[in-house]
Amino acid sequence: MYSLRDRQKKFQAALLAISTNETPNGLAVYRNNVRGNLTLTLKLAFPATLKLIGEDCFYAYAEQFVLAQPPRNADLHLYGEAFPAYLAASTLAGQLPYLADVAWLDWAVHHALHAAETPPLDPQTLVHAPESFSFIGHPSLSLLALRRDAQAIWAAVLEEDDNRLAGILPDDSVAPLIILRPRGSLEIIELSPAMFDLALTLASGFPLDPALAVIGEEEAAQALGLLLSYGLFSGITPKATEELPCPPR
Amino acid sequence: MPASASAGIGLRLPHHTDFLAMQPSTGWVEVHSENYFSGPALVVLERVRADYPVSLHGVGLSLGSATGVDDTHLERLKVLADRIAPFLVSEHLAWTGADGTHLADLLPLPLHEESLEIFCRNVTHAQEVLKRQILVENPTTYLSFPESTIPEPDFLAEVSRRTGCGLICDINNIFVSAHNHGWDAQTYLRALPREAVAEYHLAGHMPGEAESAGLLLDTHDCAISPAVWALFDEALRIIGPCPVMIERDARLPALSVLLEEAALAQTRLDAQARSADRVLVA
Known part of the structure; x- marks a missing residue:
């Protein structure tokens, strides 16, 4: 039997793994919830970035980011600081050289609104x-x-x-x-x-x-x-x- | 309790302006604690609190985490609770991430002796820091673990007995989980310690599609189904009346729609109270 800690680590790893068609349907609900909630968090923090590149493109990059760098703080207002740098390093930055800077501005405004x-x-x-x-x-x-x-x-x-x-x-x-x-x-x-x-x-x-x-x-x-x-x-x-x-x- | 056995609504950010303008005659409101840790929304909540009892309902404390709760998060909750003076503070039978990661979802907990000890330890710690009782809500779950040995309502009853915490009885979550796991919802209700239940939640659900086909999903994006209303009536007979909250988080309708559902819940609470009075008179 798994200890609770081992079970939770294993479950979390399954949620953050690249999805496959073999995901049991119960696990798929949690996997979709996690990705949906975290990409929504980024969407709310980066409104101009979202409008600039469109929903489909934004969600594609946001989901990659979510899986690579999930939140380390339970306060989701703090999640996304590394997203502009992620976009700057992406292939998208070659087509839209101003994209990361727009994202930085989004983040600075979001940060200001939620600061003490x-x-x-x-x-x-x-x-x-x-x-x-x-x-x-x-x-x-x-x-x-x-x-x-x-x-x-x-x-x-x-x-x-x-x-x-x-x-x-x-x-x-x-x-x-x-x-x-x-x-x-x-x-x-x-x-x-x-x-x-x-x-x-x-x-x-x-x-x-x-x-x-x-x-x-x-x-x-x-x-x-x-x-x-x-x-x-x-x-x-x-x-x-x-x-x-x-x-x- | 200022909102004793009255119906309230979950107040969400898009309804702030309408709520302040309408000043509706709802008994109380419940908000997601984490949305008010920072930012301009907190000012609105203070204005609401001046006229209404407020319940703080958290989603990020991760009481089921094997490595304990995040004390920074707990301290921020305490700051908010001290500022708002809520009549209820609640969380979930769930965890949200392992080893410092937070996944923004209420994840399912294996239910056995080790997890019971850990969960009780975390609830006790939270109550000590907050210097108050908290309520723990039964979750919706979409899978179970082979190592689980304790039925969910028994687990919740034992958590309440050991820690002194109260319980939220989420009627929709019981309905959805009963469908997903083949439980009997009425048996679940009868297994809960009625004296510990301090709040009901009512919400909508939808059938899963594609890879979630066959499951019911706790979507909070639609009206409360007739079957959930019927289960609520059953809960009022088995457990008795206490504050009930209409919970909608997605595809938010006009505020008036939520208030109409709260009025329906209030009608049922009142009917149960009259029924109880008749029994006492007889």
């Missing part, structure tokens, strides 16, 4: 900040450097505006975006490359002074004020000077 409700950092907090500290990125924040045409395609597809979609010219230059929901409503903001680097550095937990030194002291106060106004951070944490890492340059 946290107020943005009040700039007044910095008046009493310790001498050395680093910022805590807002939990809804994503920083994405996407192809410039991806955001326009994403918006046109979601609005089902075929005329606008047809008029979008290929543009693989980089658009540095922040996507966040610090005050209840979703924000998608394009930053300058220098501001994006600063945002990425600070939101990654690198300390303030070396990061600001990179863009020059004259612009530092203005740049920091702008990022604070966007609600990029949810708090600060003190750091000992001798433990400071170098910013990622």
Whole structure:
């Protein structure tokens, strides 16, 4: 007789195996439920990607992904983060070079909508900040450097505006975006490359002074004020000077 | 219990706006806990909770898992329960994945002494963390395991006896599983400990097709069948009245359709209460 643990491992492996015509009909119900529920989860998290490539194509790639990388967390809102990279590595990416970036934008919006409700950092907090500290990125924040045409395609597809979609010219230059929901409503903001680097550095937990030194002291106060106004951070944490890492340059 | 022996509905995300606008006179609502762990839906649930008793019905705790429940998931459920103050918290006699994987389905549990011990240990742990009793629902199953030695209602009765948990008696699940396994549904109902049953579920089902031909499927995508209504009447006679929930998860109709089914369930609850009164008077 199987132990419960062995039975469950064996049953799970059968559910995730490539289906055959010999699957007993009871097992087939569970296999179809698992694949159906997980592909539906991806469908809800990637609405523009779904509309861009169509239901049949989406389900084909989603099912492959589900079998290769099933969820590791029971909160299915967290499932799908690796799907854009999966699409980027697929043969589909050769035909639609902007596809993975559209999927990344879908995921960033989904992430922002389901992140913990946290107020943005009040700039007044910095008046009493310790001498050395680093910022805590807002939990809804994503920083994405996407192809410039991806955001326009994403918006046109979601609005089902075929005329606008047809008029979008290929543009693989980089658009540095922040996507966040610090005050209840979703924000998608394009930053300058220098501001994006600063945002990425600070939101990654690198300390303030070396990061600001990179863009020059004259612009530092203005740049920091702008990022604070966007609600990029949810708090600060003190750091000992001798433990400071170098910013990622 | 604020929703004692009244009919409620499963409130799903597409009905949020209509529900807030209608403010219907349903006795209570039940939601899937995991849909409110994060995101804007939680704000809606808090508004609903201001006017209605709420039951939290989970699908991801995996109480049947041999490796125990996911404590992160359990803690998030506790945060939600502390925030919403539900009148019921429930889960399933099922597991959802092995060794850290989660498959988003209620998978069947072999029913024997080892699984009984594990299931009871997980229920006890959940109740200790949540600091409250939970209810465990009988699942729909589509296969059985050769190593199973304990009939499902006996397993549930023993879980309740050992852990103090209550039970959801899902009438449709009993009907569907009885068909799929050749059980007698009334015998199943009589084997449940009536004092532990704290809620009924009613839902629709469909016959399987193609590779599922011959099975009934717990689809939750259609009206409750006459045969399930009849089994519900039987359950009211055998077990007695308690809160009943109309459960629809796919092909959602207008909210008013669910409310009409809830009204039908309420009529049956009321009829059973009048019948019980007549017996007491006699």
